[in-house]
Amino acid sequence: MRYLFEGYALDTDRRELHRGTEAVSIAPQEFDLLDYLIRNRERVVSKDDIIQAIWKGRAISDTALTTRLNAVRTAVGDSGDTQRLIKTLPRRGFRFVGEIKELNEAANDAATHSVEPLQQALALPDKPSIAILPFANLSSDPEQDYFADGIVDDIITALSRFKSVFVIARNSSFIYKGRAVDLKQIGRELGVRYVLEGSVRKAAGKVRITSQLIDAATGTHLWADRYEGELGNVFTLQDEITVNVISAIAPKLLQVEIDMAARRPNNFSAYDHYLRATPHYYTMTREGVAEAIRLLDRALEIDPRYSAAASLAILCHTLNLLQGWSVDPQSDVKEALRLSQLVLSIDENDPETLACVGWAKTFISGDPITAAEMVDQAVSLNPNSAIAWSYRGFVYIYSGMSDEALRSFEHAMRLSPLDPMRHFIIAMTSLCYIGLRRFDEAVTTARKAIGQHPDFMPALCCLAAALAHLGRVEEATGTVRRILQIRPDFRASSRRGHWPALYAEGLRKAGLPE
Numbered sequence: 001m002r003y004l005f006e007g008y009a010l011d012t013d014r015r016e017l018h019r020g021t022e023a024v025s026i027a028p029q030e031f032d033l034l035d036y037l038i039r040n041r042e043r044v045v046s047k048d049d050i051i052q053a054i055w056k057g058r059a060i061s062d063t064a065l066t067t068r069l070n071a072v073r074t075a076v077g078d079s080g081d082t083q084r085l086i087k088t089l090p091r092r093g094f095r096f097v098g099e100i101k102e103l104n105e106a107a108n109d110a111a112t113h114s115v116e117p118l119q120q121a122l123a124l125p126d127k128p129s130i131a132i133l134p135f136a137n138l139s140s141d142p143e144q145d146y147f148a149d150g151i152v153d154d155i156i157t158a159l160s161r162f163k164s165v166f167v168i169a170r171n172s173s174f175i176y177k178g179r180a181v182d183l184k185q186i187g188r189e190l191g192v193r194y195v196l197e198g199s200v201r202k203a204a205g206k207v208r209i210t211s212q213l214i215d216a217a218t219g220t221h222l223w224a225d226r227y228e229g230e231l232g233n234v235f236t237l238q239d240e241i242t243v244n245v246i247s248a249i250a251p252k253l254l255q256v257e258i259d260m261a262a263r264r265p266n267n268f269s270a271y272d273h274y275l276r277a278t279p280h281y282y283t284m285t286r287e288g289v290a291e292a293i294r295l296l297d298r299a300l301e302i303d304p305r306y307s308a309a310a311s312l313a314i315l316c317h318t319l320n321l322l323q324g325w326s327v328d329p330q331s332d333v334k335e336a337l338r339l340s341q342l343v344l345s346i347d348e349n350d351p352e353t354l355a356c357v358g359w360a361k362t363f364i365s366g367d368p369i370t371a372a373e374m375v376d377q378a379v380s381l382n383p384n385s386a387i388a389w390s391y392r393g394f395v396y397i398y399s400g401m402s403d404e405a406l407r408s409f410e411h412a413m414r415l416s417p418l419d420p421m422r423h424f425i426i427a428m429t430s431l432c433y434i435g436l437r438r439f440d441e442a443v444t445t446a447r448k449a450i451g452q453h454p455d456f457m458p459a460l461c462c463l464a465a466a467l468a469h470l471g472r473v474e475e476a477t478g479t480v481r482r483i484l485q486i487r488p489d490f491r492a493s494s495r496r497g498h499w500p501a502l503y504a505e506g507l508r509k510a511g512l513p514e
Contacts, residue, residue, distance in 0.1 A: 004101040037096040046093040101136035122191025129166035129192040134177040136199040148200040150275035158242040160384035169386035169416035187216025270303035351382035355391040368399040386415035402435030423452040430462040435500035442466035465506025476510035
């Protein structure tokens, strides 16, 4: 078992205590004492309890016990004066009061092996760079994970608005959810100097958020703080965290103003429904998107001008159309257009709103010029938005500007190097190479995407088209057979229109039925 608290990890199997990536020296009895206090943190343990558990009932003096307790406090950055983690309750005993996240070894191993390591460390940007890791859910209900994730989403969005800071996208940060992390490794894998981690406890109408900012290069804690308040004031707490982070890593930005009112709900229940919808959208399945739409519709019933919920609903309806999941295509078109008008009327200068509306316009309205203007404005307003850069890539590739699309996708991947959906961006990069007649690179890139997701249709189509243009007919036709095994009704004609002409031409050459 591993116990995580305030940047420390206590590994009971290996009998090790770490602060970040650094091992903390701790004597065996002191380790046992810390372990005992943590395991029994729900109650006050008496001196007799401790002596029985650690010293097996042997008589020891009060001075000896105090010495051991102070040594434990020192090991975890506490003291007898502050008693931030270990409290002494006069005439009663002792209690560990720090917030704990438990992680069993099996879960940690599974999470560790789910991350594909990068071949080499990414270079640090030429400005302060940060990744905000998923906050631990310390509520009694594990179903509250979505709420802790929503808190982090909002902090990432707020931080990413500062152009002088490089912020890793949510999808890459969340790769590390549930892991006892090596912060130096995270710094190398994501190419960032700083990491923010923390925890959220939601109960009885109140919320407590703790956070700590760490220098990933050295493992040094720069600051830690705790924020408490009513659930209705959760946005104020998020803003306080954002201001503190900016002040710590970019001193020139001490005077900051965070204004996200247009994207915030007027009703907390609407916010709750939006947070519940988000993970369903990220499943990218027919059923997941349908459930996301149901929850977002409810959020918009409660708060009809909740921009974030409306923007996500636009993506859901457009995805229904693109994937052929729509039961009533005209209804999806109508709703996407209605919601697009709504979000632009609320805030026409919100980066992710502009990006998602631009993407939808490309497919639904057939207006590539307006769409390009919107996504250009989006990345100008927030250069840290991987979502905005991705949608810019989509818009430009369908506008026939594969070079600009390629630049956009490359920038999106740098902002989110471990994105769970990176196979999609890699496949789109292959499509760009086809549009640029760089067919060898298109083949290599498509195969990389297929290696991550063997049945991913866009990657298979790019591979078939690129192979056909290179004259490697046998390989191309073999890839087409695989495509038709997955989607027997798939046709080359469906790849015309917004797609690069060379792409559809390559699929026909590969033998995909018209």
